[in-house]
Amino acid sequence: MHQFYKSKKVLAVYVLTALCITSAGVYAATEHWNDASLTPQTVTRTSLSEKTGWQEWKNSWDAVKSNYEQVSLAPGADASRLNFGWYSKKKSDTAAVRISRHPDMQNAKVYSGTCKPGTVINGVTYYTNKVEAVGFKPNQTYWYQVQLNGEWQPAQQYKTGNPKDFSFMYVGDPQIGASIGQTPADGSKKQDGEIAARNDAYNWNKTLNAALRQHPEINFLVSPGDQINEPAAKGDAEKIQLQEYQYAGYLSAAVLRNLPEATSIGNHDSMTEGYENHFNVPNPFTEEANPTKAGHGYYYTYGNALFIVINANNYNAADHETLIKKAIAAHPDTKWRVVVMHQDIYGSGLDHSDSDGIILRTQLTPIYDANHIDVVLQGHDHTYARTYQLSSDGKNHAAFDNVKVKGQSGQDHHLFDQALQDTAFKNTYESQNLCYTIADMKQGTLVNPKGVFYMSSNSATGSKFYNLIPQQQDYIAARSQTWRPTYSVIHITDDRFTLNTYDVETGAAIDTSYSIVKD
Structure with a gap:
């Protein structure tokens, strides 16, 4: 163990390195998962009925898995906007959504968008529809209808929040279908891809309903990626269909x-256009030099918070810096700056936090510091962890271009497993990633702290859990692996950011509350 001392204006920083680069085996397989067959008595709410237990869910799965035309909502460019995305079998000149203040849709206003070829599923072409609606006011109730294949669908309710005092649900890696290969306790055979999707989609329904029941104040949801498990490849009809089963389960x-x-x-989302087809994100960063097939990073605001979503499967940190600067230039006066990314550059899981998870750490840490990012929300490692307030050490560090690729292909963490077999590379990789200092170790409520706060989320569905790294890193303030699905609720006001994380089944907190105050 090494020790470094670095002076700052206000405090001395002691950095004890505990980066445990373990023997570079392949840890992607895990026996830890959430078996839906063990909870047949559990009641969940699905798109097919108000109360559906496990047996009913299994009976309805054929209808769920093939319902590719479910709508997804996304935050708009700001709180007064809302984005819609959905598949249709029919092509139309324009996609259409109508918005009303009344459930009978009187005086509805119609918003138009695009309808373009999306994908081919089982020989059928599906079109991707995208519409932006505007003019939403705080703390109001609206109804919307989507036009699908020429017909207006039943009206759905949408309630706006208070942009000055709001909460969002943060979920980690739903990864519908990741329980593939597991054997259920009910005596069923080992799960294939479709049955794994059925299992994980059921648990996804349970998590969302439990969270909204326990915290009805939640205004929107944020996910760091891996909505589905099947990375697929363009032209592989069988895997594309399995991927769409998983998206159907996710959106159910x-x-x-x-x-x-x-x-x-x-x-797992990055290898095909499926992600971009289903989700209509605001302000997509189409200038990205090394995008993935799934699309781009993007940004949006909600009240006094600026959210910048990084496509971290792209290893070109210059792209991410450009996006961050573009978002800040568009919204220079927002008080809170939150980055969301998939790979956990500061996590504590065994599988990725010491290998591909930190490949961008040396590059992104100084970028986040220079642009005064407050919080970075991460996923990828299927464990819960949060850091102390961290800063760059101000030194130049290696970028590891020799093991990077232009846009992660979906499974390239195996390149790191292979590269870390080389002792010289492993030693360099470990030493260069000691590129941070601990700026503040206080807990509870921090007032005007230095540094950036990083948090990694565990699986929200239990489709796949990983072990924690054996030795807790020095930058980690708290971590947890209970082998149960969790979710976080983040509450933001003009002067306070607060994080709490909960067990899905019990609703109990799994960690103490962490708050940052800007006075």
Whole structure:
């Protein structure tokens, strides 16, 4: 263990390195998962009925998995806007959504958008429809209808929040289908891709409904990526269909008809256009030099908070810096700056936090500091962890271009497993990633702290859990692996950011509350 001392204006920083680069085996497989067959008595709400237990869910799965035309809502460019995305079998000149203040849709206003070829599923061409609606006011109730294949669908309710005092739900890696290969306790055979999607989609419904029941104040959802498990490849019809089963399971949750979701591109989402087809993100960063097939990073505001979503499967940090600067230039006066990304550059899970998860750490840490980012929300490692307030050490560090690729292909963490077999590379990789200092170690409520706060989320569905790294890193303030799905609620006002994380089944907090105050 090494020790470094670095002086600052106000405090001396002691950095004890505890980066445990373990023997570079392949840890992607895990026996830890959430078996839906063990909870047949559990009641959940789905798009098919108000109360559906496990057996009923299994009976309805054929209808769920093939319902590719479910709508997704996304936050708009600001709180007065809302984005819609959905598949249709029919092509139209323009996609259409209408908005009303009344459930019978009287005096509805129609908003038009685009309808373009999306993908081919089982020989059928589906079109991707995208519409932006505007003019939403705080603390109001609206109804919307989507035009699908020439017909207006039943009206759905949408309630706006208070942009000056709001909460959002943060979920980690739903990864519908990741329980593939597991054997259920009910005596069923080992799960194939479709049955794994059925299992994980059921648990996804449970998580969302539990969270909204326990915290009805939630205004929207944020996900760091890996909505689905099957990375697929263009032209592989069988895998594309499995991927769309997983998207159908993910979008099956009835709460998503009323809850906007700000998703990110995970490594499992990144290989096909499926992500971009389903989700209509605001301000997409189309200038990205090394995008993935799934699309781009983007940004939006909600009240006094600026959210910048990084496509971290792209290893070109210059792209991310350009996006951050563009977002800040468009909204220079927002008080809170929050980055969301898939890979956890400061996490504590065994599988990725010491390998591909930190490949961008040396490059992004100084960028976040220079642009006064307050919080970075991460996923990828299927464990819960939060850091102390961290800053760059101000030194130049290696970028590891020798093991990077132009846009992560979806499974390239195996390149790191292979590269870390080389002792010289492993030693360099470990030493260069000691590129941070601990700016503030206080807990509870911090007032005007220095540094950036990083948080990694565990699986929200239990489709796949990983072990924690054996030795807790020095930058980690708290971590947890209970082998149970969790979710976080983040509350933001003009002067306070507060994080709390909960067990889905019990609703109990799994960690103490952490708050940052800007006075």
